[in-house]
Amino acid sequence: MTGHTFAIFDTAIGHCGILWGPRGINGVQLPMASEDKTRTRIRQRHGDIAEAEPPAEVQGAIDGIVELLAGKPNDLAGVVLDLDAVPEFHRGVYEIARGIPPGKTLTYGDIAKRLGGVELSRDVGQALGRNPCPIVVPCHRVLAAGGKPGGFSANGGVVTKLKMLAIEGAAVNHTPGLFD
Template sequence: METMVFDTALGEFGIGWTDAGLARVQLPGLDRAALLQRINRGGAEAGEPTRAIEDLVNRIEDYAEGEAVDFSVVPLDLSGVPDFNRRAYDLLLRIGWGETTTYGALARELGDVALSRAVGAAMGANPIPLVIPCHRVLASDGRPGGFSAPGGAESKLRMLELEGVSVGTPAGQMTFGF
């Protein structure tokens, strides 16, 4: 796997690719040494980007500037990813810029609302966040839920805010602390 690190308006991203496609994205939030260690794990090393990778970098930079970007045409290398996760990611790839879904909605599409926790685990294991937009998956109460990227839920909220999505309690409802 080849990798590269580049700067955006959100901070430094890392990406990794193979001949089959994009295999890894590291979202901003780590210091450079930690970012390099994480993106180059498993024997990956810095490489020379192809035109397709240069185009992807430009798209990510545009996204970080707040432009609506469609990543659906990016070839993905999901070798080694469990079948359940792939199925969840396939559904998630249909959720576009400025849209959200819930863990439960994805679980129902996968056959059983009881799979909500498994969907959450798949989102947490997503090797290609942003491109596979796990930041667009919310808890059933409209709250952000978890996010395994640096910065956790705050990073998720920042990404959704870029897309014009306001996250929280639905208008007209109150939450109680019990």
């Protein structure tokens, strides 16, 4: 990750991190329990990379993420991602996910069908589980069959996913108490 940098920023759901390099944003870290824990997680995953003031394009992405998590329907479509290190199938999944507007959802099966067949649903789930840029690639808008929340590997798990969907006003088939 040489030449890559990160910044921490505050949102309605906690302190997030953003990582960028010369070709765009290549990572978003959802909030951990504290700002320091978010910073530690970034360094665990990406090595001892430098923290810096974000340049204008990155600040634009941060502003969009902050807006979205404050309930404004920003689709973050203008955010430039550098996903060169990501497998091609995953990039296809992320491209479809980026087309889901705030407040709307697709299922793993919906995305799988667009990529060749419903039997790819598990692969879609794995790709989303490895999403390096959550929020910008809105994996939280992808649900399991029947509109159930499905998995979410971020800190806070399904609760974080449901919180983000609630902020966006999306309908989710969630039974309180089942995953809380």
